[in-house]
Amino acid sequence: MRHCLLTLLFWIVANSSILAQAPDTKVSLVPEENPVKPGSETLVGIRFQIPPGWHMYWVNPGDAGEPPKVQWVLPAGWSAGDLEWPTPTRMVNPAGVDYGYENEVMLLTPTKVGQSGGDLTANLRWLVCKEVCVPQKGSAKTSLRVGTSAPDPAGAQIIGAAKAKLPKTPPIQWKVNAFQNPGQLILNLRPGTKVQQATFFPAEREIIENTATQKLSSTSYAAQLALKRADTTKKVLRLKGVLVINGATAYAVDVPVK
Amino acid sequence: MKRMVQVLLPVVLTAILAVAAANPGEQAPNFTATDSNGQIHHLSDYEGKFVVLEWTNSGCPFTIKHYASGNMQKLQKEWTGKGVVWLTVLSSAPGKQGYKKATEENAYVKEKGASPTAVLMDPSGQLGHLYGAKTTPHIFIVDPSGKLVYNGAIDDKPTTDAQDVSGARNYVDIALTEALGGRPVTTASTQPYGCSVKYQ
Numbered sequence: 001m002r003h004c005l006l007t008l009l010f011w012i013v014a015n016s017s018i019l020a021q022a023p024d025t026k027v028s029l030v031p032e033e034n035p036v037k038p039g040s041e042t043l044v045g046i047r048f049q050i051p052p053g054w055h056m057y058w059v060n061p062g063d064a065g066e067p068p069k070v071q072w073v074l075p076a077g078w079s080a081g082d083l084e085w086p087t088p089t090r091m092v093n094p095a096g097v098d099y100g101y102e103n104e105v106m107l108l109t110p111t112k113v114g115q116s117g118g119d120l121t122a123n124l125r126w127l128v129c130k131e132v133c134v135p136q137k138g139s140a141k142t143s144l145r146v147g148t149s150a151p152d153p154a155g156a157q158i159i160g161a162a163k164a165k166l167p168k169t170p171p172i173q174w175k176v177n178a179f180q181n182p183g184q185l186i187l188n189l190r191p192g193t194k195v196q197q198a199t200f201f202p203a204e205r206e207i208i209e210n211t212a213t214q215k216l217s218s219t220s221y222a223a224q225l226a227l228k229r230a231d232t233t234k235k236v237l238r239l240k241g242v243l244v245i246n247g248a249t250a251y252a253v254d255v256p257v258k
Numbered sequence: 259m260k261r262m263v264q265v266l267l268p269v270v271l272t273a274i275l276a277v278a279a280a281n282p283g284e285q286a287p288n289f290t291a292t293d294s295n296g297q298i299h300h301l302s303d304y305e306g307k308f309v310v311l312e313w314t315n316s317g318c319p320f321t322i323k324h325y326a327s328g329n330m331q332k333l334q335k336e337w338t339g340k341g342v343v344w345l346t347v348l349s350s351a352p353g354k355q356g357y358k359k360a361t362e363e364n365a366y367v368k369e370k371g372a373s374p375t376a377v378l379m380d381p382s383g384q385l386g387h388l389y390g391a392k393t394t395p396h397i398f399i400v401d402p403s404g405k406l407v408y409n410g411a412i413d414d415k416p417t418t419d420a421q422d423v424s425g426a427r428n429y430v431d432i433a434l435t436e437a438l439g440g441r442p443v444t445t446a447s448t449q450p451y452g453c454s455v456k457y458q
Contacts, residue, residue, distance in 0.1 A: 020355070064393050066417055066451075093454050095457055098454070129453070133318060133320075231447050232447045
């Protein structure tokens with residue numbers, strides 16, 4: 001009996017590095033409207049409530065990690081568009097720099113409404129990490145009726161708050177543009193005021209070196225951010241990502257690289 | 259003289275710090291490391307051979323993807339069979355995920371049916387930082403002249419899903435096939451994917 005217990009204990013200890021555990025991440029679907037107008041477009045949020053101290057990843061996780069993935073099961077005639085990601089935070093560790101979220105994240109999904117209502121199910125897989133990374137999965141469901149559209153009593157406000165966390169489109173007069181120098185991508189903009197601080201989050205992997213300092217030069221009306229190119233053989237035709245200015249406002253960037 | 263030192267010292271220090279990473283096309287940094295059997299290895303011991311350095315962490319889901327599927331063991335067997343030296347490296351600090359004592363690592367290698375030439379124990383992270391190892395897995399390939407010919411991901415599917423292994427472009431297979439065939443490595447540098455290396 002004692003021998004069996006010792007063997008079991010040994011087995012548990014020996015495999016403990018493989019049995020990494022994480023507290024549950026709560027997932028739910030939050031509709032902006034319910035009922036929704038047939039044939040219209042509505043927003044459905046996928047809400048992740050992340051255990052304290054743990055984090056999840058942005059569409060580009062950075063140096064390590066993996067973004068969450070969704071597989072939708074929808075009523076006939078409905079379709080889900082690409083996820084809209086809130087501005088991530090920059091997470092630094094001894095091995096590199098990652099991009100992601102702590103506490104909570106809401107991924108907004110523009111959804112095309114069919115002719116009749118029903119259940120929307122999101123089958124989700126994601127990676128949650130602290131010191132270790134643990135793959136998790138789960139499903140979230142909501143039921144939407146069709147008719148004259150009305151704000152969902154619980155969801156509308158939450159979705160409104162989530163929309164505010166999406167990066168904004170920069171004004172056209174800012175003339176955001178990008179060009180290449182040897183080993184560098186240079187992002188230019190003319191916001192008409194002095195930029196004190198700027199951070200660029202690349203939306204794709206293998207574009208910039210995530211750990212490198214981003215060098216800002218700014219005048220009273222224009223700013224230039226020098227980004228160190230990633231050391232890969234991938235050619236860069238467009239610079240896509242999020243530019244956060246003065247630690248406060250986030251802008252979506254999607255420009256060709258000259 | 260003092261002025262010259264004031265000006266040159268920061269330049270020299272920056273240069274020293276800047277080379278602590280390995281770029282394809284350059285000479286791979288020489289190192290001294292101890293393996294899980296207490297033997298000492300230097301990169302220079304392997305002049306005249308191809309060397310693969312594979313960073314690992316047995317608890318990392320990305321590493322598990324390649325070990326549970328048998329993919330890593332298959333690569334090790336195939337390429338060591340062709341005379342390539344395969345060095346698995348553990349740079350997890352004591353107390354962090356992936357750290358193992360030598361006997362634990364030897365037992366793990368046996369259990370997984372892995373066949374690296376040796377496993378280098380790097381709990382201080384010195385070798386990891388020397389090469390700039392960022393993730394587990396992270397692969398470096400050195401040619402017989404000591405030149406680094408590949409630095410990056412194991413394949414082109416940066417996920418934890420074992421189903422992605424068979425359809426992926428395996429950069430290690432491609433690079434070694436090209437290099438052993440006397441051809442230049444066409445994809446010499448990719449962004450590695452995995453869990454962050456658990457340095458101190």
